[in-house]
Amino acid sequence: MVSANVRFWILIGIVGISGFSQGMLMPTIAIIFEHAGISSSVNGIHATALYIGILVASPFMEKPMMKMGYKPFIVLGGVLVFVSLFSFTLWDSLIFWFVLRLLIGIGDQMLHFGSQTWITTTVSEKTRGRSVALYGLSFGLGFAMGPLLTRLVEVNEALPFMLSAALSMTMWLLIFLVRNERPDIEEDSFKTVGSTRRIAKTLKIAWVAMLPGFTYGILEATLHGIFPVYGLRIGHDVGALSLIIPLFALGSVVTQLPLGALSDRLGRRKVLIAVFFTGIICFTLAGVLESSVVALFILFAVSGMAVGSTFSLGIAYMTDLLPRALLPAGNILVGVCFSLGSIIGPFLGGLFIETFPHVSLFYLIVGMLTAVLIVLLMNREKAIP
Numbered sequence: 001m002v003s004a005n006v007r008f009w010i011l012i013g014i015v016g017i018s019g020f021s022q023g024m025l026m027p028t029i030a031i032i033f034e035h036a037g038i039s040s041s042v043n044g045i046h047a048t049a050l051y052i053g054i055l056v057a058s059p060f061m062e063k064p065m066m067k068m069g070y071k072p073f074i075v076l077g078g079v080l081v082f083v084s085l086f087s088f089t090l091w092d093s094l095i096f097w098f099v100l101r102l103l104i105g106i107g108d109q110m111l112h113f114g115s116q117t118w119i120t121t122t123v124s125e126k127t128r129g130r131s132v133a134l135y136g137l138s139f140g141l142g143f144a145m146g147p148l149l150t151r152l153v154e155v156n157e158a159l160p161f162m163l164s165a166a167l168s169m170t171m172w173l174l175i176f177l178v179r180n181e182r183p184d185i186e187e188d189s190f191k192t193v194g195s196t197r198r199i200a201k202t203l204k205i206a207w208v209a210m211l212p213g214f215t216y217g218i219l220e221a222t223l224h225g226i227f228p229v230y231g232l233r234i235g236h237d238v239g240a241l242s243l244i245i246p247l248f249a250l251g252s253v254v255t256q257l258p259l260g261a262l263s264d265r266l267g268r269r270k271v272l273i274a275v276f277f278t279g280i281i282c283f284t285l286a287g288v289l290e291s292s293v294v295a296l297f298i299l300f301a302v303s304g305m306a307v308g309s310t311f312s313l314g315i316a317y318m319t320d321l322l323p324r325a326l327l328p329a330g331n332i333l334v335g336v337c338f339s340l341g342s343i344i345g346p347f348l349g350g351l352f353i354e355t356f357p358h359v360s361l362f363y364l365i366v367g368m369l370t371a372v373l374i375v376l377l378m379n380r381e382k383a384i385p
Contacts, residue, residue, distance in 0.1 A: 001179040004122070008131075010174045011115040012138045014074065017171040018111050019139035019249075021085060021164045023146020025050070025104065026224035027245055028160045029097065031150055031238060038094075040229045044350025047225035049098045051217070051342035053105020058336045061113050062328050070118045071180035077110025078172035085165035089158040109335055117331045120319050121183060126264070129316045133260025136312025137253055140304075144249030147224065150242045183328055198329040206321040206330060208379045210337040212272060212314030215372050217341025218348075219307060222365065223248055223300075226349030230361045233353070240293050247300040252308020259309045260316065268317035269376060272310065276373040279307035280366055287360035307369065311338065 002010070026047055033043045065073045084103040116135065123131040149160035203210070224245060231241045263271040282303035289295035318330045352364050 002177050007178045008119065008123075010178060011119060012134055013171055014078070014111060014175065015115055015135055016138035016142035017168050018081070018108050019142030020146045021081060021104070021142075021168055022050070022108065023143035023224065023246070023249065024149045024160050024164050025085075025101070025146070026221065027147045027228045027242070028150045028153060029101075030225055030228045031153055031232075031241075032157060034229050034232055039354075040226065041350040041354050043229055044226055044346035046094065046098055046101070047221060047346040048343040049101035050105035050108070051221065051339040053102040054109040054335055054339035055105075055343065056102075057106040057109050058113070058332050058339065061110065062332055065114060065117070066183055066328070069180040069182045070114045071175060071178055074111055074114040074175050075172070077107045077114065078168065078175065080104070080107030081111065082165045082168040082172060085161050085168060088161040092157075105339075109339075113331055113335055116315065116334075117183060117328050118181070120315065120331065121324065121327055128319060129260040129262075129264035129268075129313075130257060131260075132312050132316040132319070133256045133309070135315070136260070136309060137256035139311075140249045140252040140256060140308060143220070143224075144246040144253060147242055147245045150228075150238065154238070198326060199333065202322060202326045202329045202333055205326070206318045206333075208375070209268075209314055209318035209321055209330075210333055211372050211375060212310035212317070213334045214337040214341040215276075215307070215368065216311040216314070217338040217343075218345035218368055219248075219310075219341075219365065221342040221345035222349040222361070225346040226353065227361065229350075230353050233357075234290060236293060236296075244293070244296050244300055247297060248304035248308060251301040251304025251306075253304075255305040256309050256312060260312060263313055263316060268313055268320060269379075272313055272317070273373065273376050275306040275309060275313070276369055276376065278305075279303050280369045280373065282306065283362045283365045283369065287362035287366065290360055290362065 030043055030047065033046070034040075061073075080103055084100045084107065087100055088097060119131060119135055120128075146164070149163060152159040152163070227245065228241050231244070232238070236244070259271055259275065282299050286296060286299040286303070289299070315331075315334055318334060319327065322330045349361060349364065352359075353361055
């Protein structure tokens with residue numbers, strides 16, 4: 001079996017491929033539906049299926065993972081993902097594809113919850129920000145590369161799904177090189193405190209650390225699920241959109257590690273305030289300059305450098321605030337908040353561009369970022385050193 005260091009990098013690789021499949025799925029299906037004449041509101045609602053899967057499955061994941069251990073849990077999640085991805089090629093149906101997205105959401109949450117908890121409970125406290133940043137960087141890089149497969153829709157609609165399924169299965173096989181472990185939490189304490197009480201206690205301590213994950217969910221799902229539709233409507237072509245969309249995630253790749261290391265030194269809250277403020281400026285300018293492809297290229301990249309790291313910063317902030325025994329519950333709640341944001345994002349985005357066709361979609365994002373920034377500024381609670 002491989003060493004702990006190699007195990008860390010295998011987990012990071014699994015997260016990257018998971019990001020790749022998610023990054024491919026949303027814009028690819030959005031473009032296929034738009035070409036088929038399906039309304040943006042239906043497109044947005046359909047995009048929420050993946051996150052509904054995450055949300056529905058999250059409360060039931062803690063105990064099975066504690067009982068099975070990390071490895072079998074991640075193996076099952078991987079099977080769900082690559083089998084579902086390949087199944088998109090079998091039948092072209094709105095309902096069938098909705099169910100497949102739901103299953104991918106469940107599988108992805110198993111992959112993320114297992115790998116995320118394994119990493120956060122085993123890394124050194126001094127390098128926590130850097131380690132979690134690597135986790136976010138891997139997901140972001142995969143997410144950035146995924147939309148590049150949308151171009152293959154012009155060749156054959158099945159190609160993006162087949163390639164993504166093959167890559168997912170290849171990376172999944174590496175987990176068999178890892179020795180199984182279980183969360184290092186006292187079993188008696190786990191049994192005596194019920195799941196509901198653990199979640200309530202977790203929220204009481206670290207509710208503010210859940211907001212970055214919620215925000216990232218809205219951003220990711222809106223930019224990948226609704227912006228392709230909005231971009232086509234304001235005159236941009238598929239080729240340009242397939243290059244613009246990945247720049248947000250690529251921007252996050254550039255700054256993920258530096259911001260994680262900076263947050264180790266300055267504190268998560270200060271860094272989060274700075275990145276939210278930068279994101280507000282970027283998306284305000286994007287709303288003004290949305291007709292320019294060059295401007296969107298630059299602003300998607302710069303906004304990604306800022307708010308593209310909110311998910312990993314939020315995980316590190318949550319890990320700072322919670323005692324070790326509550327980390328599994330904390331990781332579940334991060335996934336739940338991300339899912340809620342990802343469900344709300346496409347729905348609100350689709351509704352917004354239908355109701356306000358002459359108002360930029362980016363102003364909806366600005367409003368959301370501003371609301372979270374105000375909460376962070378008002379909350380003076382600091383991470384535990």
